[in-house]
Amino acid sequence: MSFEPSREQLDRYAQLLVGFALGGGAGIAAGDVVSVSAEEGARPLYAAACRAVWRAGAHVIGQYGPDAGGGVSVMRDFYEIASGEQLDFFPARYMRGLLDDADHLLRIHSESDPGSLSDVDPAALLRHRRSRRQFSEWIQEREATGELSWTIALYGTEAMAAEAGMSCEEYWGEIIAACFLDDRDPIARWRQVGAQIDAHCRFLNGLPIERLHVTGPDADLWVALGERRRWLGGGGRNLPSFEVFTSPDWRGTEGWIRFSEPLYVYGSLIRGVELEFAAGHVSAARASENESLLREMLASEGADRIGEFSLTDARLSPIRRFMANTLYDENTGGPFGNTHIAVGYSIHACYDGDSAHISQDEWDRLGFNASAVHTDIVSTTDRTVTAALRDGSERVIYADGRFQGS
Secondary structure, three states, rough: OOOOOOHHHHHHHHHHHHHHOOOOOOOOOOEEEEEEEEEHHHHHHHHHHHHHHHOOOOOOEEEEEEOHHHHEEEEEHHOOOOOOHHHOOOOHHHHHHHHHHEEEEEEEEEOOOOOOOOOOHHHHHHHHOOOOOHHHHHHHHHOOOOOEEEEEEEEOOHHHHOOOOHHHHHHHHHHHHHOOOOOHHHHHHHHHHHHHHHHHHHHHHHHOEEEEEEEOOOOOEEOOOOOOOOOEEEOOOOOOOOOOOOOOOOOOOOEEEEEOOOOOOOOOOEEEEEEEEEEOEEEEOOOOOOOHHHHHHHOOOOOOOOOEEEEOOOOOOOOOOOOOOOHHHOOOOOOOOEEEEEEOOHHHHHHHOOOOOHHHHHHHHOOOOOOEEEEEEOOOOOOOOEEOOOOEEEEEEOOOOEOOOO
16 A cells, blocks of 8 residues: 555645745635646645635636556557657647636646656657647746746655655655645745745845856856846745756856756656756767767757756755655755756746746847756755856855855
8 A cells, every 4th residue: 555645744735835835925815716737646635735726715727637557658658659740739729728717837746657758759759848838938928927826746656756765655754844744834934944045045136146157076067147137946836945046148058067866857767967068058968878868858949058057055955865856856955955957948037027028039139048848957966156246256155055155
């Protein structure tokens, strides 16, 4: 019998998602419409989330589908059968209607078979992903106007726990600790954490940073911040979220970086990722396992450019173990926190101003990257990040897994 958290813990988790994470930390309001999506493996949390929405006087658009358990994977069947036309199909009117009706998007992620797509042709995976690019752009547009909020959460399964080398009960112990679900008031605890993250953001946003230099035993990377940028963190977009991040000017990325953590993407595992950048593009890419998928991913339009740079302070995050899931691994604390970048699309919320009416030409001028993908790649090794300021001076902003000076 697989481990399942108590009803009390699930209800507390659901209330945290609905009453805090959605709405950018403010929760939902009566009359709001929430799209709640999950696979059948996450049924207990899906049901708890729907109950929490209804208790708030709001409405649910339910999206609940089969997972890859029992040797049956609908998505695998799709990739084995689909023609090129089917891979490219995007139900634009349906997806636009769903997005226009929803005030909030809640996605509960779970995996009953993390490797179900491991031998699917990477080109087919990326081709189908590209067909969804417009939906991602619509989300960013509605988020910029304040009309939409979203969050992503995790429901642990036996298969995910096994992938991380834990029992399901141990895996859930990490989720409970990371989300403060055993606290008497998890929302109050998250607001305390949010205040600390905001302080780090204010510190960084107050510095006239021109470039960042990331150094360590596995990195010598320069990242240009770009004009009209701001650092963000928390805010409920993911739960948990302890990171402080920005979307730099992709054109000013130079050097190399190696990543300590495996990358789980498109139902497959990539280990030992190392990237070299020249003039903003990935000029060389290596991996000790599944390098062909890495190269295929980077060959997608705009996917060989940086879309995000992120730091997590070790003092904030209680996540200490590898979880085999990007949502958690990109928020790892541990002895040195974590440094990660994402290749692919930039996050428009990192524009320091009103992004609702920015044209694509202006996004391009500012160096915000456009792509169908956004792939976070994580390292938990010791890194020093030095800011080169516009007056020619330098300042260490992150070392030993901690922000310096904030």
